Amino acid sequence: MANRVILLDVECSMFGMRARLALAEKGIQYERKEENLADKSPLLLEMNPVHKKIPVLIHDGKPICESLVVVQYIDEVWKDKSPAFLPSDPYGRAKARFWADFIDKKVYDAGRRIWSTKGEDRETAKKDMMDALKLVEVELGDDTYFGGDNFGFLDIALITFCSWFHAYEVFGNFSFEDHCPKLIAWAKRCMEKESVSKSLADPNKVCESLLLLGKNYGGVDQ
Structure with missing residues (x-):
């Protein structure tokens, strides 16, 4: 077809x-x-x-x-269908792609180490996660979304990680809101969009899945 x-x-x-x-x-x-x-x-x-x-x-x-x-x-x-994800100017597109790549390299890696390690390694992973997200917060600034008033490419790249934040908090015994309140406020705005809320997995289900994986990796305290 x-x-x-x-x-x-x-x-x-x-x-x-x-x-x-x-x-x-x-x-x-x-x-x-x-x-x-x-x-x-x-x-x-x-x-x-x-x-x-x-x-x-x-x-x-x-x-x-x-x-x-x-x-x-x-x-x-589907460029004829709104919204456009990437900015119209080359510099804006380059920045969005840079930060999306940063998220995949830094945020993903730190998150993986939070649930798959213990002790000092986990503490290092938590610090790496917070350091990375604080840089992302600076990029967000005071805008509604990373695309300014428009939900776009970088918002899509990062918001899906928020389904995993609860699991990271359970494994790492910390609060994202305490460390990155501006980013959590952004995530709550994103979740008000029906496309976001219906596309993201239940954080509790993610946590259950990671608890099983964590046992296999030795990252769950017995």
Whole structure:
């Protein structure tokens, strides 16, 4: 079927949530297929033979992989549908891409270490997380969204991590609101958007999943 859109996804993945949110913002109808990463489907292995990861957007039979690439693809292919995710000027687009890459490198890595380690390593991960998010707060400034008055690319890149914040707090015994109140206020504004609230996973479900993973990684205190 021409223009058929399929998303290979995992409910609690912040990267899968990005694709769901981008599709919701553009109002694109699609078929969602939940993947089991412990037993990957033949379709996932066929569509993403390089990394074998989700999300994979399949548009008219052609796969698009990596979440930030998927979000940009959705923005470009359905450019006639509002809103536009990236700024119109090259510098604004470059900044948005820079900070999205920063989030994937610094915030994701620190979060992974919060739930998969203990003791001093976990304390270091918490500090790294706060240091990274405070820099992101500076980039937000006093704007409503990272795109100013418009919810856009960098908002999509970061808001899905907020579904994981509760789990990080449980593992690390700290509060994001105490350290990054401006960022939490931004997250609450984002969650008022129906596209966001319906695309993000339940934080409690994320926490339950991470508790199981944490036991395997040795990151859960016995």
